Amino acid sequence: MTRTASESFVRVYRAANATEAHLIKGMLEQYGMTVRLFGEGLSSGLGELPAEVVEVEIRVPTGFRQLARQLLDEYEADAAGAAADWRCAGCGEENPAGFEACWNCRGTRGRDRPG
Numbered sequence: 001m002t003r004t005a006s007e008s009f010v011r012v013y014r015a016a017n018a019t020e021a022h023l024i025k026g027m028l029e030q031y032g033m034t035v036r037l038f039g040e041g042l043s044s045g046l047g048e049l050p051a052e053v054v055e056v057e058i059r060v061p062t063g064f065r066q067l068a069r070q071l072l073d074e075y076e077a078d079a080a081g082a083a084a085d086w087r088c089a090g091c092g093e094e095n096p097a098g099f100e101a102c103w104n105c106r107g108t109r110g111r112d113r114p115g
């Protein structure tokens with residue numbers, strides 16, 4: 001692995017596919033940060049894997065890391081909220097995906113992912 005960048009980039013997200021990566025890249029660029037995608041080019045070398053299944057790393061300059069994480073948290077919350085119902089950690093009741101707080105005990109949706 002060679003390092004040619006003079007600026008230090010950090011990985012803030014791993015997109016499931018190139019389409020998602022470009023969506024996120026566009027979102028982050030609106031906030032003035034330089035966004036680099038890693039992994040996209042691998043698909044042509046591998047030949048057998050369609051681009052859709054190749055994970056793409058999204059990196060931003062170190063100084064933008066916090067802002068990027070914040071935006072990506074919101075992005076993930078939106079994506080998850082649109083996709084699935086959630087279970088309240090406080091009382092165990094199921095809540096519809098669109099609910100930000102538990103209908104039963106008003107507990108907020110907990111975050112339960114590593115990292």
Ligand SMILES: [Zn+2]
Pocket residue numbers: 088089090091092093102103104105106107
């Ligand atoms: Zn609850």
